Amino acid sequence: MQQLTMGQAVNQALREEMLRDFNVFIAGEGVGVSIHDNPLMPTAGLLKDFGPERVKDTPVSEAAIAGLAVGSSVMGLRPVVEIMFNPFVTIASDMIVNHAAKLRYLSGGKSTFPLVVRMKSGAGFGAGCQHSHNLEAWMAHCPGLKVVMPGTPADAKGLLKSAIRDDNPVVFIEDMMLYFIPGPVPEEEYTIPIGKADVKRVGSDVSIVSWSKMVGVALKGAQILAENGVDAEVVDLRTLLPLDRETLLTSVRKTGRLVVLHEATRTGGFAGEICAIVAEDALNSLKAPFRRVTGPDIPVPFSPPLERFYIPDENNLVEAVLGIM
Amino acid sequence: MQPSKEKLLEMLRTMLLTRCFEDKLMELCQIPGKVPGMMILCTGQEAVASGVCAALEQDDVIIPNHRSHGHLLAKGADPGEVMAECFGKITGCNKGKSGTLHIAVPEVNALCTTTVVGGGIPIAAGTAFAQKYTSRKSITVCFFGDGAADEGSFHEALNLASLWDLPVIFVCENNLYAGAQRHEEHTRIRDIADRAAAYAMPGEVVDGNDAGAVYAATVRARERALAGLGPTLIECKTYRCRGHGESDHQVYQPREEIEAWKEKCPLPRLRGEMLAQGLMTHEELDRLEEEIRKTVEEAVRFAEESPYPDVAEAFTDVYV
Numbered sequence A: 001m002q003q004l005t006m007g008q009a010v011n012q013a014l015r016e017e018m019l020r021d022f023n024v025f026i027a028g029e030g031v032g033v034s035i036h037d038n039p040l041m042p043t044a045g046l047l048k049d050f051g052p053e054r055v056k057d058t059p060v061s062e063a064a065i066a067g068l069a070v071g072s073s074v075m076g077l078r079p080v081v082e083i084m085f086n087p088f089v090t091i092a093s094d095m096i097v098n099h100a101a102k103l104r105y106l107s108g109g110k111s112t113f114p115l116v117v118r119m120k121s122g123a124g125f126g127a128g129c130q131h132s133h134n135l136e137a138w139m140a141h142c143p144g145l146k147v148v149m150p151g152t153p154a155d156a157k158g159l160l161k162s163a164i165r166d167d168n169p170v171v172f173i174e175d176m177m178l179y180f181i182p183g184p185v186p187e188e189e190y191t192i193p194i195g196k197a198d199v200k201r202v203g204s205d206v207s208i209v210s211w212s213k214m215v216g217v218a219l220k221g222a223q224i225l226a227e228n229g230v231d232a233e234v235v236d237l238r239t240l241l242p243l244d245r246e247t248l249l250t251s252v253r254k255t256g257r258l259v260v261l262h263e264a265t266r267t268g269g270f271a272g273e274i275c276a277i278v279a280e281d282a283l284n285s286l287k288a289p290f291r292r293v294t295g296p297d298i299p300v301p302f303s304p305p306l307e308r309f310y311i312p313d314e315n316n317l318v319e320a321v322l323g324i325m
Numbered sequence B: 001m002q003p004s005k006e007k008l009l010e011m012l013r014t015m016l017l018t019r020c021f022e023d024k025l026m027e028l029c030q031i032p033g034k035v036p037g038m039m040i041l042c043t044g045q046e047a048v049a050s051g052v053c054a055a056l057e058q059d060d061v062i063i064p065n066h067r068s069h070g071h072l073l074a075k076g077a078d079p080g081e082v083m084a085e086c087f088g089k090i091t092g093c094n095k096g097k098s099g100t101l102h103i104a105v106p107e108v109n110a111l112c113t114t115t116v117v118g119g120g121i122p123i124a125a126g127t128a129f130a131q132k133y134t135s136r137k138s139i140t141v142c143f144f145g146d147g148a149a150d151e152g153s154f155h156e157a158l159n160l161a162s163l164w165d166l167p168v169i170f171v172c173e174n175n176l177y178a179g180a181q182r183h184e185e186h187t188r189i190r191d192i193a194d195r196a197a198a199y200a201m202p203g204e205v206v207d208g209n210d211a212g213a214v215y216a217a218t219v220r221a222r223e224r225a226l227a228g229l230g231p232t233l234i235e236c237k238t239y240r241c242r243g244h245g246e247s248d249h250q251v252y253q254p255r256e257e258i259e260a261w262k263e264k265c266p267l268p269r270l271r272g273e274m275l276a277q278g279l280m281t282h283e284e285l286d287r288l289e290e291e292i293r294k295t296v297e298e299a300v301r302f303a304e305e306s307p308y309p310d311v312a313e314a315f316t317d318v319y320v
């Protein structure tokens, strides 16, 4: 199998879908000519191979970028637009939240908006809170959107291809720190269905539910737990909306314990939703209270020791799990 | 109004300090773990901040953007505290919470800095509103790039500021690039200053590498603002001599273009003018440069010797 980073995997998905379908085009700030002349970045080389008609560098205008996606998609194109960093989605959010998510409903199902908004997220690169702010729970609070957050290069590729082919607006969130970590990616053509979680490690004692970069942390934690005699199952949600309740509930019913791990801040974070679903539908299976391991309720600080403290790690996870064993 | 000898000296001093300070950061950010994150410098653009701030009073407010070291130093921020903030130390202007990208120095009325492109422009309308509301004899200056003029926030804020005659100067530092996009690749309009017409305010194009010209334009706009006549848009034509940030290798900036603009560097220009006009001697210049070198060395020493914040510090300052 080929070894690709998530940046390269996203790049392959974009490339393959652009070759497959002329209606697919990409747009965003520096998606063509970029300040990062790095082959590991997701849109590297696309301008050269597909030309400026299909790889559109835009002005610094997030509202227009998202509007471009809404308008061109209702005409039948399949835009994949990029918001450089997750916090800047606030500027695009009128188009995403009030328009992309709602216009199909408002049309009584007559109009469709097959668009993808890709954005970089995550803390850990020392840029501070105006670049690092995981807002996936905001997006997941918008019926009409699909929200995808892959944790491995292979998932990123398969899910992005599905997102591009999906007839609904999809918000596709890539953790920047994953751009540079290689992982196996199948050589042959494949897609991964949106709305399907993946059990990344089978276990019997506790269900660790996570997504995006934190899946790697969950697997590391599970390793440490194994050395301590705890057999953890790691459920990678991959998609937050629509949520794969079945995989989640099956896992928790089996293990009887739940720990949800995400990098986003705690209050109003998506872990609350996971816990609520489990409390509603699998409370009787629980042998212990569920736990959330999340970023603290603060903006992401810049100073290196504070930023490290902000990001949940395997030790925080192990401690939480051992606390309910 | 042409700058006095004192003003010229002040501007030269600020420009030399900014250059020396950033040259040091350029070096330090190459050392792993020393100065983390992005490093966005204003090399070649120093005349803008220096010229503008020389025309301001202490009470005047500035709202800088991501390329802010020059703005902050020109407004009188302490170099040691700015350096310590870049290092993420507890003694930094913002206790290490910000880092280089959004340093606020309220002590010198640099009330807030934002790295969200265009984010500062409506905020400047707000600070100017407060200045007018409370009949203060001060104004606001907002610094932003040519790229920021493509954001909706620019247009909304200019319209509002003009409608309400707010005492604000919008200073567009047109350094020819917005990220990797050259001016003509992100807007059809040649002079951003032309956009002022759409909001019925004066728009002025200034040679942004001529500190004296920037100063004079700012003095005019400030008088206008204080007279209750409303905002001005000043576009300073300058050049980003380095990459967007220090990890950008400028593959898209033509070599000849960079070299040609280095020839127009605002620092030797002002220095040369002052020497030629006999406003300072070579000895005085040497002494000034030596003093600035020491200031920056001291700033680095202060930053290096300062501790990182305790983890408990992560929870402070979220709320009052």
Ligand SMILES: Cc1ncc(C[n+]2csc(CCOP(=O)(O)OP(=O)(O)O)c2C)c(N)n1
Residues within 6 Å of the ligand: A029, A060, A062, A084, A088, A091, B066, B067, B115, B116, B117, B118, B144, B145, B146, B147, B148, B149, B175, B177, B178, B179, B240, B244
């Ligand atoms: C809202 C928003 N979009 C995108 C970015 C990423 N970004 C940072 S600086 C920059 C270019 C800004 O260009 P300009 O305003 O001309 O300022 P310059 O960097 O040239 O000084 C971009 C796109 C951002 N920080 N904020």
